[in-house]
Amino acid sequence: MKGPWPAPKVDRYEALSAKYAQDWPAWGHRKIAALMRADGHAVSDSTVERALRRRGLLLPVGFRADRRAWAKAIDWPCRIGCEPTAGVSLDQRGLLT
Structure with missing residues (x-):
């Protein structure tokens, strides 16, 4: 067996x-x-x-791809040294809050 x-x-x-x-x-x-x-x-x-x-702590398949898609969805107003759009922030896991 x-x-x-x-x-x-x-x-x-x-x-x-x-x-x-x-x-x-x-x-x-x-x-x-x-x-x-x-x-x-x-x-x-x-x-x-x-x-x-x-x-049960493995991240789902495609987790990083989702984070990248969410980051692109945020309309960042400028390049290095600027603050992101007011009211938009990411938590420790990279999710929108």
Whole structure:
């Protein structure tokens, strides 16, 4: 009988991956894994992806494309150094508020 295979690395890093994902909600599993590696943890992209999937924290497919489309929809009045249109702001996840 084939069953769920043990995943000790995913078990070990699940809580930590979830903490990073909650601290950086707009980041995908690859950037979170890179940040974890920069902080000294030996994780792979797939380990972080599996850990986040277990907790339901994976971003939907096309999330970045949606953010880019929303950014283009905002009528930014000028280039570098100017304030965006009054009353329009983005939250930490990059969504319009």
